[in-house]
Amino acid sequence: MSLPEQYYSAEQVKVGERLAAQANGIELYTLMQRAGRAVFDKVGELYPQAKRMLVCCGGGNNGGDGYVVASHALQAGWQVSVWHVGDQQAIRGDAQKAYQHYIENGGVIEPVQESLPDVDVVVDALLGTGLKGPVRSERLALILAINRSSVPVVAVDIPSGLCADTGAVLGCAVHANHTVSFIGLKQGLVTGKARDYVGKVHYANLGVEQAFIQSCQSNISSLSKSLLIDINQPRNKSAHKGDFGKAVLIGGQSGTGGALLLASQACIRSGAGLTASLTHKDNAHASLIACPEVMAGDWEDTELVDKRLEWASAVGIGPGLGADEGAKARLNKVMSTSLPKVVDADALTLLSLYPNHDDNRIITPHPGEAARLLNTTVQTIEADRYKAVVSLQKRYGGVCVLKGAGTLVCDGQQTYVCLHGNPGMATGGMGDVLTGIITALLANKFTLSEAACIGVLIHSLAADAEAKANGENGMLASDIFVHLRKIMNSL
CATH class of the missing domain: 3.40.50.10260 (YjeF N-terminal domain)
Known part of the structure; x- marks a missing residue:
């Protein structure tokens, strides 16, 4: 049964x-x-x-x-x-x-x-x-x-x-x-x-x-695969790239450009019509070589940053962002917009230092980040993950995704638990990929709750498909890209 x-x-x-x-x-x-x-x-x-x-x-x-x-x-x-x-x-x-x-x-x-x-x-x-x-x-x-x-x-x-x-x-x-x-x-x-x-x-x-x-x-339920019906609707024959959202990913300090590149590639693989990244100038050339479909730009170019944020329908910030004054300024700029947003990684570290409430964002902490956001310990978070995810949502607003075994999504009304995923996902860059997936879904006009739930589900299913094909040990975050596309197009 x-x-x-x-x-x-x-x-x-x-x-x-x-x-x-x-x-x-x-x-x-x-x-x-x-x-x-x-x-x-x-x-x-x-x-x-x-x-x-x-x-x-x-x-x-x-x-x-x-x-x-x-x-x-x-x-x-x-x-x-x-x-x-x-x-x-x-x-x-x-x-x-x-x-x-x-x-x-x-x-x-x-x-x-x-x-x-x-x-x-x-x-x-x-x-x-x-x-x-x-x-x-x-x-x-x-x-x-x-x-x-x-x-x-x-x-x-x-x-x-x-x-x-x-x-x-x-x-x-x-x-x-x-x-x-x-x-x-x-x-x-x-x-x-x-x-x-x-x-x-x-x-x-x-x-x-x-x-x-x-x-x-x-008020606790599992993430059902029936959610995938919403992302598998056939595209109109007359569709163009502007119909599927404009996503911006911000992050990638010098030396951590890979985090943002993973998020950007995941975003474009998850159905965003157009994807742009704003990153340290040292990363732009490598990004264009690795994935020319992502429009990489220098985050020090204030005119370009303003233009991209006006152009975007959703924004994800945090992978490789850093925690210096420049990173703080970039996060504040994003927070001042009315865009639906995903806040992850280094941006969560800054959020823990300067907490605020925003009902138009999704935060995606792992247990360590969750502990900083709630000013407690990882042991306390893991001792009652349901309590933790509800507390995070109440304190910071919007939707909270508490990553880990049995990832939880709380939107303030309902808590969802993901039954999929595997230990192969315990590797660098997996969270950055999730940020890109959810940002793509937000750009496609899914609600915060829908984007978080569907994003967590397809991320885990893609990792399970990779584990079935090649095993859990040695899985890379980028290995799941090919499976993302298949899941996005399967019924």
Whole structure:
């Protein structure tokens, strides 16, 4: 089953599943039974040769799901080992029913060992979405043992140790190969460090999806490929270059001209009708050789700068800009215009020193830049990326793109998360390429929110296409240009 596009907090799911169960006239224990069955079926699908299972259970409802999994495995003739961390006498509610059913059907609870038994698969049902503080004691030791093992792991709802709301690792977390999540997908599964732990995410609606959606609203959603329909409209036969926007890119101090060249080439490859760059005079000649279609000019030529800003329909500033007085003056000049703009890289450093609010721009910080903009640490940003991106948007206006694993886009009303992209993108110049793409979309009259969302999506899809063709390691920012064009022209 494909993943839903909406994401929810743990509290939203807790309340929503209860309302959904009531709307469908079923007990919450029925949902627990369905969840356990869904996990067992997925394990069988993923590992068809497996017949030996270790289920690690805690005392909450996540552990209850695990006991249902174990019961199904017993009934199917599997060799089942169950480890329970905590006091078995303290299990309550629906989890206690699932535990009792497992025991009554011949199940045995085995003592937790320092290393895992000889099994084909581990089911992680140790800690669920209610975890708030750091993992401690026996649970910590067991998680470390699971991670030391080479046995594949399927996590129930969320890998133990992850925060369901933020994706932060609460001291230690299970490295799962697969995660089966239920009813409403938890927002912490898809951004930040969570991407290292969840493996492949699967979804089971447990038969109450429609009732849940009706009872629970979300302002976090994934970037859908349906967005690409808007950029893939055929051009009129009588179209000319002026119909597709005039973009200006500003940056490239002496010695950092490559940053602006990447942004400019990405801009023209992303559909801008005309693209001009304003850069240090040392870079102009190299730019003309590398890409003569970009009209490179000297940023010290004030008459040319004024002319370009009057001519432009969108502007991107920051790649290689520098942070001296000249860079500050150039940024101020751009900020004084009514043009839709993209502010990135060195321009964000200046913005952190001289903060202001502008509802007609897109800022595109990575976590380090975000930390400077909010006067905090990278660790704080990564501990709650959703909070960070909302705070950035509120403080600086417009739209904020918080880059990283599971890039976030916040427009003040909705937060979007990108499920695409890969570690090959962790290389110099990738952010400059994104600046060029988004500037091209702004020049083509897309709104700030549309340009940011579509730009992030096609940037990541292009990088995924390059990784599929040639691998992640050694990927260059310029390697994705050819894929950009293909995506811009594909339906």
